[in-house]
Amino acid sequence: MVVGNRKMSIASFVFRMAVVFIASIFPVICLPNPAVSPGANATLKGVIVEEGTAEPIGFANILLQEMNRSVTSQEDGSFVLEQLAAGPVTLKTFRIGYRNIAVPVELTAGDTLEIVLILPRAVIHMGGVTVESSRTGDGSTVRPDILFSDKKLHQALGQTIAQTIDYEPGISQRTMGPAPARPVLRGLGGDRLMMLEDSEQTGDLSATSTDHAVVIEPITAERIEVIRGPEALVYGSNTLGGVINVFRGYVPFKTLSTLSGSASLQGETTNSGYAGGFEMAAPLGMFTGRFDASYRDARNTNTPEGPLINTSIQTKNGSAGLSLVRAWGFAGAAASDYMSEYGIPPDPNGGHPAGVNIKLDRKHLEAKNQLLVNSIGLRRFEASYNHSVYFHQEFESTGYLGMEYGVVSDFFNVLGFLKNRGRFKNGILGLRASSRDFASGGLTFTPDTFEMAAAGFYYEEMHFDEFLLHGSLRFDYKSIAPEEERLSSTVGLIHPRTFSDFSLALSPHWLINQKWTIGGTVMRTFRAPTTEELFSEGPHLAAYSYEVGNADLSKENAIGLELFMDMKVEDAYIRFAIYQNDIKNYIFPMNTGEKSWRRADLYIYKYVGEHALMRGAELSFHLPLSQHLHTAGSASYVWGELVDFHQPLPYIPPLEAKVNLGYEVGQFSVSTAVRAASDQERVGEFESPTDGYVIFDLYVQHVISTQRHLHSFSFAVENIFDAVYRKHLNRVREVMPEPGRNFRLLYKIFI
Template identity: 40%
Template sequence: MSTAVFSRTLITSAFFLFIAVHAGFASGMTEDHSAGSAGSAVSDAGILKGYVHDSETGDPVVLASVYIPDLDRGSVSHDEGDFIIRNIPEGEYRIRFQHVGYESTSKNVTITRDDTTRVSVSMRPSVFRSSEVEIVARHAAEEDDITTYVERTVTGRHLRQQLGRTLAETLEDEPGMAQRSMGPAPARPVLRGLGGDRLLILEDGGRTGDLSATASDHALSIDPMTAEHIELIRGPSAIVHGSNTMGGVINVRRGQIPFDHPDHIHWSGSLQGESVNRGMSGGFRAFGPVDTSLPFSGRSLSFTDRMAFRFDFSGRHTSDMDTPAGSLVNTDITTLNASLGLSYIDDWGVIGFSGNILDSKYGVPGGEGIAEAHPNGVDIEMFRRYLDGRARFNFSDSWARRLDVRWNYSYYFHRELEKPDDPDIPQPVGAEFGVLTNNIRMDLHHRNMLFFEKGLVGVWAEHRDYASGGMTFTPETIERSVAGYLFQERDFRSFNLQIALRYDYRHLSPEEAESIFLDHDITSREFHGASGSVMGSWNITSNLKLGSTITRTHRSPIIEELYSEGPHLANFSYEIGNPALTREKGWGSEVFVRWNRERMRASMAIYRNQMDNYIFPQDTGEQSPRRDDLNVFQYTENKVLMTGAELNYELLLNRSLTTGGTVSYVRGDFIDDGESFPFLVTEERENAVPLMPPLNSRLYLEYSLGSLKIGGAARLATRQSRTDEFEEPTDEYAVFDLYAQYHFSRAGALHTFSFTVENLANSEYRNHLSRIKSVMPEPGRNVKMLYRVYF
């Protein structure tokens, strides 16, 4: 590693912290604090008690979510609609209430030390689906004291209705979203035409440690079955998580480490079945107190009201997927996933740990009809072992509000097995990959600093050990990364301003290796650069909001792009890296508008993203030097412009009938220096970026009768003829779905049912981002049923 550059990065990180501390204590001197030292931990706390009821009937609302974003803590209402949250530091808070079938609502409360605050909350039944989808939310895994721009939050009945086999399938109907696939298992989300390493996917705010961003056949190590909700984050809040977030951030929140002590055990169970692959899946979650005591010095130390646990388990098994053209052989999936988290909660903060194990085996289809695929397909076995440790220290009467420390460890391994003609013959290993990842992150949340009212400063560091085997010749590589960042925010009555700055350094050190196929020697590389984002949003009226975002991103080439060499059978390619690649730099801009009336809700965004040195694997059309059945894909770089627009709306036709929909468009072009493009270009050009989704839309009509909701939806897409040289076009399509949802409460439990018929007419259509679209269409008619119960 270059000592000079590494030192500059550490100095930059220290500079962020120095400015924060200097400005913070300077502004803190002007404040009149209560008794107590500036850095003292919280010593006194209050209690919040309340009652949640239906605004129309007055009946108690059972199992309503009660959440305090500023503390990342919460509870649920019980049989009589009552709830209690203990050990809340003194101060003013905004409490958020959510429940399936009701509009989300918030209430401001003041907590007094050594006292109990009581509230009564009425919740109004909702017809709008988006009542469970927040546009701007005060919550994202690590920065709960700042206003995080959450483009969408998929939760509640919306999440249950969309719940699919993978995260990509679950989010496919969201605006701007598509899915890259090579069969059902390795599908991965693509947002605004950007996927892979340009779309950061997090689990409870931490990186997953898998290889899903590197190749189309690599599956994501997240099963959505036990997700509490899924956040799509853009703008300055995304820069806090990484420098390469032009596409945004997807955060799957599971709440593995409890941050609140419940008064009793809560649990939920799920069971899902579907016909298109004869699949079954199930999940179980439990969250509750740990009431125990330990002997110490001749007396007992009680941890009652201080410790909490969370446990979840999920399993999934499917057979080969059916399509209108027949069964897609070797697309079965078997996955087991389990997690356990434990935390100690006190007035001063929280300390907790969790562990997760995931084992999965899935198939990647093959056959003579799929160009360059293995004749019998490839089986992939993968597992991940994941440890997460978190500590939170609350401060009162000081400029610093909270310090969050997080450590993640991940051990990921997968191997790709060729399927021989004789099933009794052992499967040869085509490729195998292993990654050991350690990272640590520290965020200091603060109050006034210079011009801003609140924000955070932080540092992040990661050590990654990569190795490969089988027929691949990518060298073992050690990767070290470090970053410093800050996020600041200020409200001006009707105007909100957010900024984020980040500086990253990455060093890659490959094992000594020789290659006759790479154009350059395999040597160590280092990359460093700045990224940042500014967002302003203006509440023009109580119903209309206008905003704009400007983002600068920095992305270093990843190991596979620099050093890959060898056949990748499951990816239908012979991959050759480019050790001379330079860092990718991007500028992005977006203008958005939000309209919210009693009978209509709508949002629209237009955006322009330009990236210099955009890295991608290009099909050369040449056969590989080692295997004449595979084409060579050479990593290269070019200048890219992506422009697009999104529309999302809901309209209440009457008390029971709602209609809505989304429209998404993105266009990608390779451009030369100095070439100018209008915002939306309509004429055909030959320099199209490969694998761009076509213009697409989803429209629905929904009828509500109490707890019952019945609806129909249409998924539409135009023909995609703007393709790369070796890419095939896809035709337009219209696919129709039906769905129904019902819920009821009985004996302190909430029972929910979701029934869906996808592709009602068994239409044959193809996903343009599928690597096997030339041979097999998308799934045929699929009948799905999901039952979920909450206690």
């Protein structure tokens, strides 16, 4: 397949991977005292048991944080980690239904350390908010603000990542039907919110238009992280909204002695949808192999007022990875393919009365290496290379090809994890580089372009007795070169553009006492306009618009401020935050109110850069009412305005809230939830208001542990009373309301 001026070449990819491997192994040879000497190897053996009963606990994940090495406990609770570098490490343990623990241990060269880990049972906050303050491991670079894993992920699992993490404080979803849904954080989405898979960019076009889907399948996700503040700048400068990082573990890094994995089945009634997927990892001689696959199929979504036509979806996804895991770290590679066909509902203004059908294919190749280095101030060194080929076609109901896109992307990353130095801890130095070859065809006049970007960043934490300071500094450069220079009567002079600037963030945390913490964040971000914002020109039927770029757009800079307060007493917590984002040259497609002379059924949307101001507040809490009963909830509000026009910023979510009451005993839990939103009458020009709503849901979960397997059952009834309601960020709300009553069941087995 040819996209733009480049062709996907397996030989080319193998060559690039070889370069990355050589670059990663080079420090082992050149750096003094590397932690790869055979004499430095140590072994860790242990068993995990339940507190109070001493019963063995299988299927627990054991992580050596500093080495990023992990293993899963066997049915009898035992585990073994071999070929480990000697020295102090932190041993972390994770298991559904139990508290996470962290234990410091000292590994001695040539010795075997035996340990017993005792896990207490934990109350799982069903339907509430879980704010994580500790590192999670499993390849994570920085700590998340919100974590979806285990029971919480199983309960919330939807068709898309956006649907899965919806209803958390500050999180909404932008939709044009269920398939292309994309998250919105604190009113910010698109290119101001990074979507990552295994900490790497996906190479899709979901950030550029509301009809483009995210190429990540949630059913095989291990966990989903939401990252904000200084940690977000580790991944990009355009992270004022934050980062959503979905972990699947394409490239395996676990040490295995037997086959392990999981399989899932999901079904729901509102669209006669079903999905299935599996993930397996196994020792293959001196290597570790990992494989996953999934399939999802759903028909038109049913609402209380009838079916929303042309909202079916069919998605296939699969990957295979292979790694060499040793005491010095690991080196591996993976390949994956994501294919999807889905529908966009009819245009409420009549642009395409039968809807548009989209087909996309994303092929992804990845090489990743990690070295445990005990020299020149580093504790770990990582290098990775990712090659993505994305192809996307949009068909009218007659079968006529309206538009097509092709994108070839390459991403190079080098990260150095610094040793702790007194009060300075968890430091990271990094370099990132990327290229993007963009091509389009069909009815569009958008020129083919080639982009190059490079960035360097530094992240650090300063720890004091009652004070913690997170900070990051980053510099980015980006160039966008169209295939040809020309003057467009609507877009302007199409010519090469370059952008560069720095970003920084500081976040102090003050522990007042054992219960109360206060803190804040000051953040300056930089975002370069995209090719689509600069040079797009032509009808985009699936987006209900005739898009016109602006070749004279400048870079976007923002200052973000946040103040927060946390209170935590055992299983109870309350968190409150207020924030403001002041964005200079906020770039967005403005509805001109005029219709295109090329397509008289489509309104012209012209990209502009204006001064925008956003303010908001968030509240989340969890309160135990008795040994088995608890309540939890959240609320969030965003206010946005175009400062120079004194007009509301378009497509801002209203006040939203969710409260639940849950009962849990052992591994069984049941909860009922109420989610609500207020009227949204602060709307942009040509934008219609929406009414508020109150919706009721029910959730039931049960986990059964047998001698050889772990079984997880999650059942939900959403919109119990089949209420008619409309979400403000749903572009098709004028056609049909949100889905009606939905019964959803998820079964997952761990082996």
